[in-house]
Amino acid sequence: MQHSRSYLLLLGMKDCAPLILAAIPFGFIYGALGHTTSLSFAAVMAMSLVVFAGSAQFIAIGLLAAGTSWPVIVLTTFFVNFRHLLYAANLLPHVKEYGQGVRAPMAFLLTDESFAVASNYLQQHKEQPFFSWYYFGAAGFMYLNWQLCTFLGYYVGQSIPDMANWGLDMAMVVAFIGIVVPCLHNRATVACAIVAGVLSLITLDWPHKTGLLFSALSAIAVAMYLEQKTPQSSQALKEEAGHG
Structure with missing residues (x-):
C-alpha cells in the first residue's frame, strides 16, 4: 500500500517520538551547562542550530570552557562524529535518486536517532516511495526538539540546583540500548556490538576520543568478515548434505 507524503511525514514524527523523549533531558542539560560557561546565549544556541550533534556539543563546550585550542576541538569532534559517515554510507543507496537540494538537508539532520528510525523503516518498507518525507518527519521533529530543549535548559536549568548531577543523561544510554538491541538479529551484529563495547572500554583513555x-x-x-563467511558456510553445509 502506497502512503501519501503527509502521512509519511507524520509517521516519521510518531516513530521518532520515543527517542525524542529520551533526548529531552540530554538537550536540557546541554543548555544548562552552556549557561555555566563563558559562552553567550547566542553561541550556545548556534551550536545546537548549526552543529546539531549532542555528544560533540557536550565535548566541544567542555573544551571551550577549558580554553582548549580550536584545532584540538575540531579534531576531537571529528572523531566523535565519524560514525555519521558510516550512517550516511548505509543510507546512500536509498537516497541516490534525490538531488542535492534534498540530500544536503538529510545529511545535516542525520543523527543516531534519525538513522535508527530510518533504518527500521527501510527494513520494513523497502519498496515504499517518498522515503525522504518519512525521514524529514523523524529528523525534523528531533531537530526542533533539540532547539527547544537547549533554549529551556539555558534559561531554566540554572534555577534547578545541581541538575547536571541528577543522572538524567542516563536517558540517552537507555535510548541507545533501545536503538541497538533490535538490530542484533544474527551472529555478525551480535559480534559487532560485543567488540565495539569491549574495545570502547579498553580504549576509553585514548586521546581525543x-x-x-x-x-x-x-x-x-569483524561484522563484515562474519557476514561474508556465513553464506559460504551455509553453502558448504548444503553441499555436504547433498553429497550425503
Missing part, C-alpha cells in the same frame, strides 16, 4: 573510532572500525571489520 580516538578510541571510539578505533572501536567502531574494528567492530565493523
Whole structure:
C-alpha cells in the first residue's frame, strides 16, 4: 500500500517520538551547562542550530570552557562524529535518486536517532516511495526538539540546583540500548556490538576520543568478515548434505 507524503511525514514524527523523549533531558542539560560557561546565549544556541550533534556539543563546550585550542576541538569532534559517515554510507543507496537540494538537508539532520528510525523503516518498507518525507518527519521533529530543549535548559536549568548531577543523561544510554538491541538479529551484529563495547572500554583513555573510532572500525571489520563467511558456510553445509 502506497502512503501519501503527509502521512509519511507524520509517521516519521510518531516513530521518532520515543527517542525524542529520551533526548529531552540530554538537550536540557546541554543548555544548562552552556549557561555555566563563558559562552553567550547566542553561541550556545548556534551550536545546537548549526552543529546539531549532542555528544560533540557536550565535548566541544567542555573544551571551550577549558580554553582548549580550536584545532584540538575540531579534531576531537571529528572523531566523535565519524560514525555519521558510516550512517550516511548505509543510507546512500536509498537516497541516490534525490538531488542535492534534498540530500544536503538529510545529511545535516542525520543523527543516531534519525538513522535508527530510518533504518527500521527501510527494513520494513523497502519498496515504499517518498522515503525522504518519512525521514524529514523523524529528523525534523528531533531537530526542533533539540532547539527547544537547549533554549529551556539555558534559561531554566540554572534555577534547578545541581541538575547536571541528577543522572538524567542516563536517558540517552537507555535510548541507545533501545536503538541497538533490535538490530542484533544474527551472529555478525551480535559480534559487532560485543567488540565495539569491549574495545570502547579498553580504549576509553585514548586521546581525543580516538578510541571510539578505533572501536567502531574494528567492530565493523569483524561484522563484515562474519557476514561474508556465513553464506559460504551455509553453502558448504548444503553441499555436504547433498553429497550425503
